Amino acid sequence: MNPFRLGRWSPYAAGAGLGVLSWITFAFMGKALGVSTTPVCVVGGIERAVAPSHADSTAYLAKYIGTTADPKPVVDWQFALVLMLAVGAFVAARAAGKIRAERVPAVWAARFGPSRAVRYAAAFVGGVILIFGARMAGGCTSGHALSGGMQLALSGWVFMAAMFLAGVPTALLLYGRGEMKEVSNG
């Protein structure tokens, strides 16, 4: 069967693909896969546009986008990567006829009810916590776990351990063990 039309690839095939993609970004682009710097660039760009003096005096933003006097680009390699990441997933899902407007996931609804507002609010809060943690750690699942892990960076492996150490009990607390066998994975 045409692999593009296949709904799901073996996780090993997808993982190997990500490994090979990393060879290419390392050797030919001088870059490592990463995602969580881009939200900082977006925020920096917005602050630079509406309150340039505040953006200039915020050290953490200046670290990534520079200052108005000595700027670094807001829309960079990773920014383009992140935007096209959504497009790549769209193409993959579309080719297999798997586009689905998920509003409240089944696992969530089973625990917290079908309210969209509640789920959207929780997703928002989850996003705030996620990026705060990622920036404190200096990376996320892409930059730390994948890229760091494959370079054998100590930071990458410590991050991975910490992520599961907190993620597992939190998920069990929030969603329970889930006795039901048929959990919808879409």
Add this chain to the structure above:
Amino acid sequence: MADVMTMSTTMGAMWFDTPGKLALGALTGLVFGFLLQKGGVSKFGVIVDQLRLKDFTVMKVMLTAIVVGGIGIYAMRAMGMEFPMHIKSAQMLGVGVGGLIFGVGMAVLGYCPGTAFAAIGEGSRHAWFGVLGMLVGAAVYAEAYPWLNEHLLKNFDLGKVTIDAQLGVSPWLVLIPLAIAVGALFFWMERAKRLTRPA
């Protein structure tokens, strides 16, 4: 006219990197998102079930990528290819505490940053709110950074170190055992799955 020219170049540098770099980033993102979706990790249920230890898809994708990526990168360097490495500082407090906070956020949102963008492409509506939250989280972190840097991040910073260097051994002495361990783990997992599930 010259002023306008200078201004537009400054404006360009202020906002956009060179078209070549943006095109390479875009191409990388396209493949990245494609692989995340095909691998199944752009789904809330799959990520939450990894954290509930019910479905190990996320681990399979991640560890395979790490082993394949690591072998390739270190092999290319061993063959004399020159390119920069991207080792992040092992600020043990920042990485440790940040990683714990990240894990909590991942359980609540049901995505990590990359998979949230992939989920949007696949049709997830709630992932949009997650991304909105990420922007707010980044803004809040930027304000908190000076304090955190002074009181937390600077302490117990081991620098940009790798495990092999810390142990004083060749990277292959870490990579090869890692590859064997990961291979054995998944071989055992798949075999256990076949044995417990009727064909």
